[in-house]
Every structure is written in structure tokens, then in C-alpha cells.
Amino acid sequence: MTSLKAGWKSLAWSAAALVLLLSLATPFSVITLFLLMVPFVVLFTALKPGAFVLHLIPVFVLAFLLLGGYGAIAATLGFFFLIPSIAMGYRYKKGASARSALVLGSIVILAQLLIEFTIFSIQFKLDLAAELASAMDTMLQRLQTGTLLPSNWTSDMADSIVKGLPMLLLLSSFLFALIAHGLSRWALRSFGIQANALPEARTWRLPRSLVFYYLIALVASFFISADATGFWPVVVSNLVPLLQYAFIAQAIGFFFFLAHEKQWPKAVPILIAIPLILFPPLYLIGLIDAVFPLRRYFVKE
DSSP states (O other), rough: OOOHHHHHHHHHHHHHHHHHHHHHTTTTTTTTTTHHHHHHHHHHHSOOOHHHHHHHHHHHHHHHHGGGOOOOOOOOHHHHHHHHHHHHHHHEEEEEOHHHHHHHHHHHHHHHHHHHHHHHHHHHHHHHHHHHHHHHHHHEEEEEHHHHOOOTTTHHHHHHHHHHHHHHHHHHHHHHHHHHHHHHHHGGGGGOOOOEEEEEEEOOOOOOOOHHHHHHHHHHHHHHHHHHOHHHHHHHHHHHHHHHHHHHHHHHHHHHHHHHHOOOOOOHHHHHHHHHHHOOGGHHHHHHHHHSOOOGSOOOO
């Protein structure tokens, strides 16, 4: 009876994978793309390799046939997210920490993105950065023509987006893996599988050395022209905001710690986290928490 129940669950997650693949041809693809890894992670973790393959073959075949001309694109995206899903599921099977699975999934996604960009550039002999800058400039020029944006703003904005591409790739890779971890861990409970959780938010602490690296990058950014190109200008322009996001995470951890010590309602730190995410300058709270032992003053004696 238990095996029969597990069989129906695996079929249900296979159906979920099919629905998500089919949704890639709809306007909801922006949302469902972030959910696509979840059924793959669940199925790989819960099933043996042979059964996993048998569940996925009809999913990809049906998606390819039902979507017609869009079938190849959906199947390609499915295979793209299948690889990091297998990597994360493998770590769950080994009982590895959530951090290990999350880091591995993020690295695999990032590596795939970089490899595909490289292959695409070589295959079609295109400078993707230049093409992206041109496309962004054209789009922003249209907005400027409609008086929605100030003059002389479009080219600078397009250049800043292209320069920030490494940061966007890192953050998007991490976000894909984070969503997959959170939802997959919850779904695996129905199979009786307990995947390890991430550390509680109140325990989030960054190494103090990151403050030193941030100060170096921040000072360096003052001496680099906005028009500068090359390796180091790109590194600095991406490292500063990346570390600021890291300090925002530290600030969120600080308020969860404070809520725990003061026994505030659980909703309070969640509500506080919203402005921390929406207003980047509030990263200073996390920076101060990383430099000084603020939490020591709130610990109950």
C-alpha cells in the first residue's frame, strides 16, 4: 500500500513537470521557469535512477509533441534545469547539508549559463555583451522617445546593465537553486524524506573579512571611471553590489536574532525584512553588525 501511494505521488510530480514545461509557451513562463527544477529534484531524490529516467522520458516526449514548434525550446530549457536538479538531488540522497546542495546547484546553473553563452558566441560569431547593450539601448531609446525617461540616460543605463551582467547571473543562479531547495524540501516530506534545512535566519553571520574586501572594492570604485572597460572595472562594479546584498542578508539575520531574543511575534522580522530588501542603503545595518558585536548586547544573561 505504501509503495502504491509513493507511485501515485511520483506520477503526480511527473504530471507537474509536464505542466510546467507546457507553461513555458505561455505568459506565465517568467514565473514557472523558477519552479521548473522542483519536480526534477523531487523525482530524482525519491526514485532510483532507472525509475527516474522512466518517469521523465514520457514527460519530455509529450511536451515536445504538444507544444509543436515551441517543443524544442521547452525541451532544451527542461534539460538545462534537469542537470542542476540532479546535482542537488544527489546531495540530498547523500544526506549532505542544505548549504552544500544550494552551492552545488548554483554553481552548476552558473557554469551552464557561461558555457552556453560561450558556445553561442563562437557558433554565431557574436559579441553577446555588445548585442545585449545594443538591444537594451534600443528598448530604452523607445521609452525616451515617449518622454518616459530623461535624455542622455539610455546609453548609460544600457552600459550599466551590461557591466552588471556577472552579478545578475550569480544572483539568478542562486535564486533558482534557493527556490528549488525550499520547495523541494517541503515536497520530499510527503515521501518520508527529510532533506536538511538551511541554518535558521537568526544564525546568519558573515565572516568579518568580507568587510575588509568590501572596503577595498568600495575605495577602488572611486578611482575607476564609469566609462572604464576591462577585467578589473567589471570585477569592482559587480563586487560592490554583491557584497551589499550579502550585508542585507546579515541585516535580516540580525533582526531575526533580535526577534528571537526579545520574543517578538514571528511575523515581525519578516515584515522588517521587506524594507531591508527594497531599500539597498539599509545594507549598512548588516555591515555594522558584521564589524561590531552588536548581538552580544542583546543576549539574555
